[in-house]
Amino acid sequence: MYSEKSFHIKIGDGYLKGIIDRIVIKDDKIEILDFKTNRLWNRGQLVEYYKPQLQLYAYALEKNHREKK
Numbered sequence: 001m002y003s004e005k006s007f008h009i010k011i012g013d014g015y016l017k018g019i020i021d022r023i024v025i026k027d028d029k030i031e032i033l034d035f036k037t038n039r040l041w042n043r044g045q046l047v048e049y050y051k052p053q054l055q056l057y058a059y060a061l062e063k064n065h066r067e068k069k
Helices: 043-068
Strands: 002-011 014-026 029-033
Touching (some): 014 043, 029 043
Antiparallel strands (some): 014 029
8 A cells, every 4th residue: 555655757748746645456456545625515526527637647657557667
């Protein structure tokens, strides 16, 4: 498990850095946890709103993993 895991990746001509709240690795599966303080009025809308952020985290983890091989 990793907490507050930072990442830095090149995207196009620029770089992007960020921090993933928690990464849990178990049985060849990776779970990305991103804690939010929003009130949960509509779960579907909240999931859709944050989906691009989680997809970016997954991309960053995959890219960093490939670079380390």
